[in-house]
Amino acid sequence: MEGVERDEPQAADAEGSPMEWDEPANNRKSRDERVNLTTDVEKDDARKIVTGEAHYTADYSRRFPDLAHGTVVRSEVAHGFVTDIDASDAEAMDGVYAVVTPWDDVVPDTLYSSSGQSYPEPSPWDMRVLRRHVRFVGDPIAAVAAETSEIADRAARAIDVEYDEREAVFDVGAATEPDAPRLFADDEVENAQSGADYGRNLESHFEGEIGDVDAAFDRNDVRVHETEWETPYQSHCVPEPHTTIAYTDEDDRHTFITATQVPNHTRRQLAHVFDVPIRDVRVEKPRVGAGFGSKQEMAIEPIAFALHLAADRPVKLEMTRREEFYALRSRHPMDLTMRSAVTEDGTIVAMDLYARSNAGAYGTHGMTVASNVGTKALPLYPRVPNIRFEGDVVHTNLPMGAAMRGYGAPQGHFAVEAHVDEVARDLGVDPVEFKRRHAIRKGDLDDVSTILKDDDRFARRIRSCGLDECIERGMDAIGWDDVEQPDEEHLHRGVGMAMCAQGSGVAGKELGAAKLAMNEDGSFHLHVGGVDTGTGNDTMFTQIAAEVLGCRPADIVVTSSDTDITPFDYGSYASSTTYISGTAVKKAAEDAKERILYWGSKLLEEPEAHLETEDGEVYSEETGASVDLEEVGYEATYGHDEREQIMGDGHHSTDESPPPFGAQFVDVTVDEETGEFELDKLVYAADCGVAINPPLAEGQVEGGQHMSLEYATSGDLEFDDEGAPQTTGFRQYGMPRTTDHPPMETLLVETHEPTGPFGAKSIGELPTNGIPPALSNAIRDAVGVRLTSLPITPEDVKAAIERRGERT
Amino acid sequence: MHIDCTINGNERTFEVSKTDLLLDVLRRDGYTGAKRGCDTGACGMCAVQIDGEPAMSCVTPVVKVDGATIETIEGLGTQDDLHPVQQAFVDNSALQCGFCIPGMIMRSKALLEENPSPSEAEVREALSDNLCRCTGYKKIVEAVLDASERMADRGVAADGGRSSDRGDDCRCAGATGKTGPDSRGETRR
Numbered sequence: 001m002e003g004v005e006r007d008e009p010q011a012a013d014a015e016g017s018p019m020e021w022d023e024p025a026n027n028r029k030s031r032d033e034r035v036n037l038t039t040d041v042e043k044d045d046a047r048k049i050v051t052g053e054a055h056y057t058a059d060y061s062r063r064f065p066d067l068a069h070g071t072v073v074r075s076e077v078a079h080g081f082v083t084d085i086d087a088s089d090a091e092a093m094d095g096v097y098a099v100v101t102p103w104d105d106v107v108p109d110t111l112y113s114s115s116g117q118s119y120p121e122p123s124p125w126d127m128r129v130l131r132r133h134v135r136f137v138g139d140p141i142a143a144v145a146a147e148t149s150e151i152a153d154r155a156a157r158a159i160d161v162e163y164d165e166r167e168a169v170f171d172v173g174a175a176t177e178p179d180a181p182r183l184f185a186d187d188e189v190e191n192a193q194s195g196a197d198y199g200r201n202l203e204s205h206f207e208g209e210i211g212d213v214d215a216a217f218d219r220n221d222v223r224v225h226e227t228e229w230e231t232p233y234q235s236h237c238v239p240e241p242h243t244t245i246a247y248t249d250e251d252d253r254h255t256f257i258t259a260t261q262v263p264n265h266t267r268r269q270l271a272h273v274f275d276v277p278i279r280d281v282r283v284e285k286p287r288v289g290a291g292f293g294s295k296q297e298m299a300i301e302p303i304a305f306a307l308h309l310a311a312d313r314p315v316k317l318e319m320t321r322r323e324e325f326y327a328l329r330s331r332h333p334m335d336l337t338m339r340s341a342v343t344e345d346g347t348i349v350a351m352d353l354y355a356r357s358n359a360g361a362y363g364t365h366g367m368t369v370a371s372n373v374g375t376k377a378l379p380l381y382p383r384v385p386n387i388r389f390e391g392d393v394v395h396t397n398l399p400m401g402a403a404m405r406g407y408g409a410p411q412g413h414f415a416v417e418a419h420v421d422e423v424a425r426d427l428g429v430d431p432v433e434f435k436r437r438h439a440i441r442k443g444d445l446d447d448v449s450t451i452l453k454d455d456d457r458f459a460r461r462i463r464s465c466g467l468d469e470c471i472e473r474g475m476d477a478i479g480w481d482d483v484e485q486p487d488e489e490h491l492h493r494g495v496g497m498a499m500c501a502q503g504s505g506v507a508g509k510e511l512g513a514a515k516l517a518m519n520e521d522g523s524f525h526l527h528v529g530g531v532d533t534g535t536g537n538d539t540m541f542t543q544i545a546a547e548v549l550g551c552r553p554a555d556i557v558v559t560s561s562d563t564d565i566t567p568f569d570y571g572s573y574a575s576s577t578t579y580i581s582g583t584a585v586k587k588a589a590e591d592a593k594e595r596i597l598y599w600g601s602k603l604l605e606e607p608e609a610h611l612e613t614e615d616g617e618v619y620s621e622e623t624g625a626s627v628d629l630e631e632v633g634y635e636a637t638y639g640h641d642e643r644e645q646i647m648g649d650g651h652h653s654t655d656e657s658p659p660p661f662g663a664q665f666v667d668v669t670v671d672e673e674t675g676e677f678e679l680d681k682l683v684y685a686a687d688c689g690v691a692i693n694p695p696l697a698e699g700q701v702e703g704g705q706h707m708s709l710e711y712a713t714s715g716d717l718e719f720d721d722e723g724a725p726q727t728t729g730f731r732q733y734g735m736p737r738t739t740d741h742p743p744m745e746t747l748l749v750e751t752h753e754p755t756g757p758f759g760a761k762s763i764g765e766l767p768t769n770g771i772p773p774a775l776s777n778a779i780r781d782a783v784g785v786r787l788t789s790l791p792i793t794p795e796d797v798k799a800a801i802e803r804r805g806e807r808t
Numbered sequence: 809m810h811i812d813c814t815i816n817g818n819e820r821t822f823e824v825s826k827t828d829l830l831l832d833v834l835r836r837d838g839y840t841g842a843k844r845g846c847d848t849g850a851c852g853m854c855a856v857q858i859d860g861e862p863a864m865s866c867v868t869p870v871v872k873v874d875g876a877t878i879e880t881i882e883g884l885g886t887q888d889d890l891h892p893v894q895q896a897f898v899d900n901s902a903l904q905c906g907f908c909i910p911g912m913i914m915r916s917k918a919l920l921e922e923n924p925s926p927s928e929a930e931v932r933e934a935l936s937d938n939l940c941r942c943t944g945y946k947k948i949v950e951a952v953l954d955a956s957e958r959m960a961d962r963g964v965a966a967d968g969g970r971s972s973d974r975g976d977d978c979r980c981a982g983a984t985g986k987t988g989p990d991s992r993g994e995t996r997r
């Protein structure tokens with residue numbers, strides 16, 4: 001190809017990360033050899049959940065007889081300065097323990113970021129615990145602690161707030177104009193991110209390029225395709241609202257029982273905000289009623305702590321559903337432009353993606369989410385020699401976007417996967433064949449994921465890729481080649497497909513650690529910093545450890561995430577838990593196993609090299625002699641000549657982040673007269689490497705599709721002209737119900753990722769990426785119109801059909 | 809004021825205020841299985857049964873249950889002796905974070921008592937006021953259909969499977985290989 005600046009990526013011996021991977025011998029097991037992996041191991045908290053005995057943060061209230069209940073007073077204006085707060089009526093009420101305002105000594109004035117990310121956070125420090133400069137309807141201004149939540153609510157309503165109101169801006173385009181109201185003065189932000197220009201309400205600007213994109217678009221043998229895309233707010237709708245209990249215990253430990261995905265980041269940030277040593281803060285994660293990224297945030301803990309200091313008693317702060325919708329966090333709305341240059345023979349020679357993200361009032365996860373728009377979807381096309389990706393992250397006086405399952409990838413996949421489908425249709429070729437021709441394969445060097453980085457240290461060598469098999473099997477399952485049309489003339493049926501990719505952890509920016517201790521009866525305690533938010537990670541950890549130790553998962557007791565007890569972990573986000581924390585668990589188990597074999601050797605009087613563990617015993621591969629793990633435990637603990645508690649340590653950090661791959665299929669029937677459409681079936685084929693627990697992995701795929709379906713068809717937040725939220729409950733928000741779900745089929749396509757624990761990659765976020773583009777593609781297939789804005793509604797489809805009619 | 813009601817077979821008297829909602833009273837008294845998801849009756853996470861009917865406890869004034877019979881998730885099976893609906897949720901991996909599950913199970917139980925062999929569409933219709941964010945509903949619907957078959961096969965125990973005393977045969981799983989995964993829960997927080 002002329003004008004190609006970029007090496008063909010698929011050569012396995014090319015420069016950069018090698019294909020060969022020095023994989024430990026015990027990491028690859030055939031299906032027959034797996035004992036505790038990929039079998040149906042019961043989720044370890046399942047029985048507690050179905051009996052109602054599983055305890056979430058709010059359920060711990062009964063431990064604290066003097067517990068105070070907190071309520072937050074929130075801004076009623078979209079932009080302005082709080083000039084006065086009159087809390088005298090509230091403070092005088094019976095049962096009110098404390099009212100805190102930005103002027104109180106217990107409320108620090110420190111700037112911080114609420115994003116639970118690595119340190120220093122790749123997000124600006126632009127937030128204060130309580131705010132005098134308010135930037136959206138919902139900004140926390142004051143808070144109350146009282147004997148009951150009813151009293152706290154009543155007191156909060158009795159607080160008078162005076163504002164010096166300022167002009168607000170809600171449109172991302174208008175926000176960057178020179179005369180736009182400015183959200184942040186220079187001294188209101190520390191740790192600003194690359195490309196920030198607060199004079200233009202720009203939190204970040206970034207760009208990156210591989211090859212020479214302008215030269216490729218200027219070629220006279222290419223056709224340029226351009227499409228604009230728009231995506232809305234999406235709410236996490238976490239089942240368990242954000243909840244924290246803050247108290248100081250008899251050992252002076254500032255303790256937070258809190259629903260979080262990031263206990264260690266929260267501990268560090270609390271220490272920063274309140275200027276106390278990290279060691280004096282304890283963050284305990286009880287069972288968490290899901291996070292989906294919303295709990296990768298220190299969203300409410302500082303307010304709870306300020307109330308605790310003021311009231312001098314334990315404080316519980318539990319968000320209402322209303323607050324969850326308008327005052328906490330959401331998926332960033334974006335508008336995107338996707339261009340590509342394609343030769344007549346159907347070769348894509350250049351792609352150019354621009355994303356503009358509405359960060360809302362604060363910059364938590366703003367730059368990093370926006371950068372993932374390109375670095376997750378564009379790597380699907382490593383054969384395209386020239387690729388550019390550029391983004392702007394803009395502040396408006398609306399609620400803040402933040403981390404949400406998929407983390408920018410759903411927006412990017414919508415633009416890329418629907419655009420490429422349209423290009424194929426313009427060329428008159430089959431979209432699936434067109435995609436497969438350009439798509440990523442095993443052996444490719446994925447440098448697109450490094451497009452925004454200064455060096456290519458993180459260019460990923462693709463060591464496992466089941467994408468083609470996902471497409472093949474998905475096509476069979478959806479009946480791609482045999483789509484029967486309905487009898488009614490106004491109904492048209494179509495099928496659409498979108499390829500998907502994600503990562504497994506953040507390359508070079510993760511740490512997981514685990515400790516394992518053997519009891520004298522041969523059972524184990526596993527302490528791990530990795531957080532189970534309901535996905536089943538604790539169960540998966542026991543399976544990995546049991547597979548190494550030769551015991552049963554039920555013989556291992558997991559304690560997950562209490563910063564006083566469990567080792568450090570960056571937390572549960574970025575699809576990192578199985579890959580990063582799981583590898584740490586595997587290493588801890590291997591470390592303990594060495595000592596088990598040492599003691600087994602003493603008991604059996606055979607060299608360690610002859611010994612192996614299985615079925616709860618140490619046995620000799622030479623003589624067949626064996627000894628129970630229980631005997632090993634007792635001998636190590638109570639032995640005559642020497643004694644030890646058998647322990648293992650494991651920690652894992654890596655520059656690798658292997659992508660899981662998937663293919664989303666949608667079968668849709670569209671009514672040409674009304675624009676109404678019905679999804680007949682969803683199929684998702686996923687390559688997550690080796691699935692440690694297939695039913696749990698399937699659950700991730702099904703739940704991911706649920707969120708993706710909502711994003712494609714029904715989820716959005718609405719605001720009035722003053723920026724006041726109109727979507728404040730489940731009744732307004734379009735969360736799909738049981739009756740809204742089409743039949744779903746999940747296919748797990750097994751590959752082996754040599755860098756992952758027993759060959760595993762991630763699966764949590766991948767399936768959130770597919771339905772918007774696959775549905776847009778299916779509607780295009782059915783009735784020939786292209787939907788470019790989410791959520792896709794019957795009115796949009798009808799309007800598009802009418803526009804199509806006008807053109808012809 | 810006082811109200812009297814029967815909760816999970818036990819006669820109880822509560823001191824309440826007129827404006828109290830059933831969910832608050834239940835949770836204050838330790839019945840924390842019912843979860844606070846929305847406070848508007850829109851998500852089903854607080855569902856219990858009142859006189860056999862499914863009800864959203866977060867919008868039910870407690871004065872309305874004076875004299876009523878209430879069943880909560882705590883009144884079904886124990887970890888070692890699950891009610892068939894609970895067992896089906898476990899066996900079908902029909903749960904993730906679990907926050908919606910007590911409400912889902914109470915709603916499912918009410919459905920199966922009224923309609924022992926529902927079609928898939930009937931299950932979906934019955935559960936349509938109960939939101940789940942994690943599972944995509946597929947395994948939940950499968951679990952309810954599975955429970956329906958189990959209950960038809962076995963007949964429902966008169967006590968709903970709640971007779972055995974929770975924790976009796978619950979030991980920390982040791983290396984003896986004698987205890988199953990069923991005995992896990994007690995060792996965790």
